[in-house]
Amino acid sequence: MKPLKIVGIGGGTGLPVLLRGLRRMKEVEVSAIVSVADNGGSSGRLRQSFAMPAVGDLRNCLVALSGNDSVLVDLFQHRFSSGNGLEGHSLGNLIVTALYQMSGSLQQAIEIASQLLPLQGRALPVTETPTTLCAAFHDGTVVHGEAEITAARGRIERIWLEPNSPSPSPGVLDAITAADALVFGPGSLYTSILPNLLVDGVADAVERSRAVKIFVCNLMTQPGETDGFSAADHLRILETCLGRDAVDFCIVNTGTAPVRSSLPLEAGSTPVTCDARQIESQGAIPVQADLLTVQGTGIRHDSMRLGSLVVNVARGALARRDARHYPQHTTVPSSQDTWHTAEVPMRCP
Numbered sequence: 001m002k003p004l005k006i007v008g009i010g011g012g013t014g015l016p017v018l019l020r021g022l023r024r025m026k027e028v029e030v031s032a033i034v035s036v037a038d039n040g041g042s043s044g045r046l047r048q049s050f051a052m053p054a055v056g057d058l059r060n061c062l063v064a065l066s067g068n069d070s071v072l073v074d075l076f077q078h079r080f081s082s083g084n085g086l087e088g089h090s091l092g093n094l095i096v097t098a099l100y101q102m103s104g105s106l107q108q109a110i111e112i113a114s115q116l117l118p119l120q121g122r123a124l125p126v127t128e129t130p131t132t133l134c135a136a137f138h139d140g141t142v143v144h145g146e147a148e149i150t151a152a153r154g155r156i157e158r159i160w161l162e163p164n165s166p167s168p169s170p171g172v173l174d175a176i177t178a179a180d181a182l183v184f185g186p187g188s189l190y191t192s193i194l195p196n197l198l199v200d201g202v203a204d205a206v207e208r209s210r211a212v213k214i215f216v217c218n219l220m221t222q223p224g225e226t227d228g229f230s231a232a233d234h235l236r237i238l239e240t241c242l243g244r245d246a247v248d249f250c251i252v253n254t255g256t257a258p259v260r261s262s263l264p265l266e267a268g269s270t271p272v273t274c275d276a277r278q279i280e281s282q283g284a285i286p287v288q289a290d291l292l293t294v295q296g297t298g299i300r301h302d303s304m305r306l307g308s309l310v311v312n313v314a315r316g317a318l319a320r321r322d323a324r325h326y327p328q329h330t331t332v333p334s335s336q337d338t339w340h341t342a343e344v345p346m347r348c349p
Contacts, residue, residue: 003029004314007179007211009196011035011057014187016064017300018216021307023065023120028311030121031175032061033202035195036106037133037161040147042079042089046097053106053130057192058123059092062113065121072116107169124175126196129166133195135159146191153224156190165200176205181314184247185216186301189234190225197241207243212317214249214310215284219292219299223268231286232278245283249313251306252279255292257299287313 004027008018011034022030036053038044043056059076066073076092092113099109106128114122133146137154144162176182184193197203206213215238217231226234231252239246252274276286289309293302 001027003027004311004318005029005031005178005180006183006310006314007031007033007175007181008183009033009206010185010187010193011038011195012187012192013060014185014192014216014218014301015057016060017186017303018183018306018310019061019064019121021303021305022310023067023307024304025307025311030065031179032065032121032123033126033172033175033196034058034061034123035192036125036127037131037146037191037195039132039145040150042093044147045089046093047130050097050101051130052097052100053125053128055093055096055100055106055109056090058106058110058125059090059096061123062110062117062119063092065119065123066117067120070118073118076117107171124172125169126172126202127166127199128169129163131161131163131166131195133159133191134162135190146195149191150188150224155227156225159190159194159198161195161198165198168199168201172199173201173205176202176209176211179209179211180318181212181214181310182206182209183214183216183310184238186218186306188222188225189218189229189237193238194241203241207246212249212314213242213247214251214313215247216251216301216306216310217253217272217274219253219301220269220271226272227268228270230273230275230278232275232282234272235279235282235284239282247284248317249287250279250284251287251289251291251309251313253291253301254288255290257292257294 008015019032022028034057038054038056043054047054063073063076078091080086080089096109096113099112100106103109106125132144134144135149136142136157138157143149143152187193217234221229235250274288279286291301291305292299
């Protein structure tokens with residue numbers, strides 16, 4: 001069987017969840033295109049000190065593609081709890097920063113770091129240009145910096161990068177072109193997913209790509225970014241960058257946290273609802289499945305279930321495309337139904 005080439009696009013803590021599931025799928029080649037606009041925490045301090053793009057999200061993606069059976073993986077994730085100048089830094093961030101100084105290239109730094117880890121896949125910084133994510137809010141306020149945008153808790157009207165339209169890293173556009181499936185999310189819509197699409201040529205490459213395009217919607221709304229958003233609202237914002245009808249499938253969770261669970265949910269955060277009819281009217285096929293799992297003190301997408309669902313949706317869509325079987329109409333399930341991936345049709349491109 002020809003390997004299925006899947007490219008995940010995003011950042012933050014959401015993209016690694018997808019990668020953990022995909023790396024364990026057979027006959028799948030996984031690539032991650034990762035935002036480097038974060039300016040908070042360890043990444044932000046290293047950006048300020050060394051005038052480099054953010055490395056934290058890249059580190060998390062490398063770890064996710066490496067599994068949990070390596071001492072080096074644990075070392076990459078080790079975070080110093082004290083120490084003059086070290087407190088708060090993860091060792092992996094420091095290693096990638098050192099490799100960046102040695103090589104002069106973030107991509108080369110990631111390639112060398114990848115050789116240290118038992119990677120099953122690859123991670124690409126979307127750009128090597130240090131960028132600042134900026135947002136204009138509906139009240140006229142303008143904020144510079146990803147961390148500041150999140151902290152502002154305002155209603156976002158638009159976002160952009162400074163400098164405007166930075167060049168993509170080598171290999172990014174090629175990875176998009178060669179992909180069988182492009183997966184957006186899960187992750188923060190405005191601060192993890194969309195910044196990738198603001199890099200020069202990325203959105204155009206996605207639009208031209210013949211890959212199956214899948215959007216994985218978040219489990220919960222994010223205060224200050226997606227307050228009150230339904231799944232269709234998330235999709236609408238994504239398609240402001242990609243164009244209407246750009247997304248083939250919208251994956252939405254139907255699972256709920258156990259009643260006995262007393263998880264500390266973020267104030268103002270609510271479950272994302274699946275308005276299936278609206279999603280279909282926007283040109284995408286809604287795929288509903290129980291993807292929620294409880295991990296520690298929070299809820300997350302279940303990596304294995306998500307990875308398996310993405311692979312099955314992509315393979316099913318490509319098989320139908322190859323067979324030239326394009327149904328003219330699609331029946332959307334009710335909010336109580338779950339689509340089995342074997343039954344998911346491919347809409348006519």
